[in-house]
Amino acid sequence: MDFPEDLQYTAEHEWIRQTGTGLRIGITDYAQDQLGDIVFVDLPEVGAALERGAVMAEIESTKSVGEVYAPFSGTVLSVNADVVDEPELINQDPYGGGWLVELADVADDGDELLDATAYRALVE
Amino acid sequence: MTERSAIHESHADLGARFVDFGGWEMPVQYSSVLDEHNAVRSSVGVFDVSHLGRFSWQGPDAVDALSQAFCNDIARLQPGRTQYTMALDQSGGILDDIILWRWSESLIWVLPNAANSDSITQICLDLAPGATAVDLRPMTTSLAIQGPEAPALLERLFGVAPKRGTIHHVDLDGAEVWVAGTGYTGERGGEVVVANESAALVFAAVVEAGAVPAGLGARDTLRLEAALPLWGQDLDASITPLEAGLDFAVSFDHEFTGKAALEAQVADGVAKHRVLFETEGRLIPRHGYRVRADVREGWVSSGNFSPTLGHGIGMAYIDGPPAGDLDLEVEIRREWHRARIVDRFLDR
Numbered sequence: 001m002d003f004p005e006d007l008q009y010t011a012e013h014e015w016i017r018q019t020g021t022g023l024r025i026g027i028t029d030y031a032q033d034q035l036g037d038i039v040f041v042d043l044p045e046v047g048a049a050l051e052r053g054a055v056m057a058e059i060e061s062t063k064s065v066g067e068v069y070a071p072f073s074g075t076v077l078s079v080n081a082d083v084v085d086e087p088e089l090i091n092q093d094p095y096g097g098g099w100l101v102e103l104a105d106v107a108d109d110g111d112e113l114l115d116a117t118a119y120r121a122l123v124e
Numbered sequence: 125m126t127e128r129s130a131i132h133e134s135h136a137d138l139g140a141r142f143v144d145f146g147g148w149e150m151p152v153q154y155s156s157v158l159d160e161h162n163a164v165r166s167s168v169g170v171f172d173v174s175h176l177g178r179f180s181w182q183g184p185d186a187v188d189a190l191s192q193a194f195c196n197d198i199a200r201l202q203p204g205r206t207q208y209t210m211a212l213d214q215s216g217g218i219l220d221d222i223i224l225w226r227w228s229e230s231l232i233w234v235l236p237n238a239a240n241s242d243s244i245t246q247i248c249l250d251l252a253p254g255a256t257a258v259d260l261r262p263m264t265t266s267l268a269i270q271g272p273e274a275p276a277l278l279e280r281l282f283g284v285a286p287k288r289g290t291i292h293h294v295d296l297d298g299a300e301v302w303v304a305g306t307g308y309t310g311e312r313g314g315e316v317v318v319a320n321e322s323a324a325l326v327f328a329a330v331v332e333a334g335a336v337p338a339g340l341g342a343r344d345t346l347r348l349e350a351a352l353p354l355w356g357q358d359l360d361a362s363i364t365p366l367e368a369g370l371d372f373a374v375s376f377d378h379e380f381t382g383k384a385a386l387e388a389q390v391a392d393g394v395a396k397h398r399v400l401f402e403t404e405g406r407l408i409p410r411h412g413y414r415v416r417a418d419v420r421e422g423w424v425s426s427g428n429f430s431p432t433l434g435h436g437i438g439m440a441y442i443d444g445p446p447a448g449d450l451d452l453e454v455e456i457r458r459e460w461h462r463a464r465i466v467d468r469f470l471d472r
Contacts, residue, residue, distance in 0.1 A: 036341070037158040039429035040406045042457075058457065060408050062157040062345055062429060087406070091156075 001124075002029045004095055009119035010071050015095060016113060022077050022104035027059070027068060030123045032094045035061040038087040043079040043101060050074060052109050057100050059090070072110040074103035129174040130265045130320035131327050138337050146238025148175035151339040161345050161431045163336035164309055168271035170327070170335035171343055173315065177241030178260045181248060182231045186255035190232075193247050194222065195365060195382065197375035201226045206289045206306055208373050210365055211236075211247055212382030216389065217361035218368065220244055221353070225291045225304055233260070233302075237355045265323035267316045269335055270346075274313025277333050278303065281326075286314045301326070308343060310350025310470060348437060349430050349469050351400055357411060358398070358425040358439055367394045367441070393445040396422065401452055401463040403436035409454050415440045415463070417450035424454060430469060437469050 007015045013031035017024040032038065040060035050056055050070040057068040080099050083089050090098035114122065127148045129135070135142070140151035151172060153160065163169045181187070191198050196209035203226050211219040220240040225233040236244040245257050269278060275285035284292045286305030294301040302317040318326045331337060344354070353359050353368060364382075365374050366389050374386060389395075403409055409427030416422070420443045427438030442450065452463045 036153060037156050039158075039431075040408050060429070062161075062431075063152075063341055065408075065410060088158075 001033065001120075002095070003116040003120050005116045007095065008113035008115065010111065010113060011122060012069060012071070013123075014068065014071055016071065017095075017099075019102065022074070022102050023072070023106050024099050024102045025056070025068075025071065026094055026099040027090065028119070028123075029094050032091050032098070035059065035066055036063045037061055038090045041083045041087045041090070041100075043081075043084060044076050046076050046078060048076045050076065050103070052107070059087075068100065070103070071113075072103065073107040075105045077102045077104040127175070127261075129172050130323045131172060131174075134324050134327050135172065135337070138331075140337070140339065143340060145340060146175055148238055150175050151337070153339040153341045154337045157339070157341035157345065158431050160336060160338035160342035164271045164311055164338055164342065164346055165432055166272070168269065168273040168277055168313070168335045169338035169342070170330045171268040171270070171338050171340070172327070173266045173268050173343075174261065174264075175238040176266060177236040177238055177244065178233055178264070178266065178317065179241070179245055180231065180233050180258045180260060181255060182258075183252065183255035184230060186252050187226070187230060187232050189252035189255065190234075190248055191378050192380055193251055194224075195375070195380050195386070196373045197378050198224065198232075199378065200375070201232075203228050204291055206291060206304055210359075210370070210373060211244055212365070212380070212386075213361055214382060214385065216364035216366075216382040216385030218355070218359045218363055218365060219247075219361055221355050221359055221370075221373075223306060225302075227291070227293070239356065260317070263320055264317050265320055265327070267318070267327060267330065268307055268309075268313070268343075269316060269330060270307045270309040270311045270313040271335075272312060273334065274311065277330070277335060278314055278316070281329055281333055282316065288312075299326075308350075308352055309346035310352070311346075345428055345431060348426055348428055348439070349432055351439070351468055353398070353439065354426060363396075363441070364389060364394070366390070367396050367398065369398045396441045396443050397446050398425070399440055399442055399446075399450070399452070399465050400467070400469060401438055401440060401454070401465050402433070402469070403438070403454060403456075403461060403463050405435055407456050407461055408436040409438035409440075409456065409463070413438075414455040415442060415452060416455075416460070417442055417452045420444055420450070433469065438463075
């Protein structure tokens with residue numbers, strides 16, 4: 001299982017990438033593997049203000065229904081419309097084409113993030 | 125105590141993930157539910173269904189004695205054939221749905237759902253204490269081989285491509301194999317019971333012959349597309365066969381437990397009925413979601429994304445008897461969405 005060194009992680013199985021404009025967020029290789037084939041994704045409106053812990057995305061697989069929570073408060077800068085039409089991108093490329101949401105104006109109100117080594121230790 | 129199939133190691137070697145189902149630890153998926161589903165629709169897949177109940181039932185008059193236990197008419201079941209039937213309680217509620225394999229006048233196999241195996245055995249024994257019931261599960265393995273290429277595979281490996289609803293006893297170089305033209309996917313093919321000693325070899329040969337190992341995840345999406353109900357979800361003791369639309373498996377020509385309750389429903393109309401429906405796009409109905417149609421209410425008994433159709437499908441129960449065109453809506457994440465009632469999901 002792949003956990004890139006240049007990303008940070010949450011205990012809720014999200015990855016976070018610092019971009020020039022904010023934080024790009026997706027679910028980890030472990031999370032997509034646990035969910036199985038993803039067949040539905042619902043993402044927030046661009047511009048929506050999310051409180052930390054609010055539902056940021058809904059993800060359904062053939063096996064289950066899951067929710068992704070905002071790890072920090074912030075404003076939705078952009079969403080990945082590709083995964084709405086092709087949810088399997090999350091299974092195929094969780095850290096690339098399968099990203100979910102980019103948050104801007106992020107508050108410093110989340111839990112401390114994990115590095116790749118610490119996250120790997122959590123799930124293995 | 126969790127039971128395991130005799131070929132558990134074969135599944136583990138293939139990378140299977142396991143799930144507890146009716147007290148049995150069975151493969152839920154190997155690679156991907158979608159890939160396994162599509163393999164069964166387009167070519168052929170193999171499922172280990174050893175968790176399903178199966179007991180032999182034998183004795184003079186023993187088979188006739190079961191007439192009272194089941195709502196379909198066992199007297200109409202000829203040797204060499206299978207029959208879909210149900211055990212009901214006094215109020216007509218479905219205690220289990222069951223397949224019978226009749227080998228001869230005095231010998232049948234009874235195949236209940238995994239979780240109901242013991243209770244159904246007891247119902248039979250209460251009717252005919254002198255009969256011999258032998259649980260076949262500890263000594264046999266059951267494989268479902270399903271898909272458009274399944275008949276050819278069965279013919280090649282077992283010398284028989286079973287017609288729907290027929291059973292065959294095959295001697296394969298000294299190893300006994302029992303083959304039935306049955307399944308739970310809406311595809312052609314059959315189910316094969318083998319002794320545990322030869323099960324790993326037979327399973328390997330089936331995979332070698334081209335069948336894709338498929339788990340219970342794909343089995344569930346396949347049976348849903350085929351509009352086949354699952355006991356415990358779409359059928360239970362609060363639902364009668366008439367409410368479930370399973371009238372074809374009810375015969376009023378004989379006496380059976382629950383008959384009076386069903387006759388009352390025929391006269392007065394059913395309290396609820398099962399419908400099939402499709403949702404728009406990727407909105408996915410799930411077990412337990414609410415449905416409504418004007419003033420009628422109901423609930424989704426099974427729902428998922430249909431890999432074959434590319435949109436959501438489900439089964440639901442709605443209050444009252446069937447009535448023309450209902451404008452069905454389903455509640456998905458606190459919003460009501462239009463759904464379309466259909467006769468079937470697949471054209472086959």
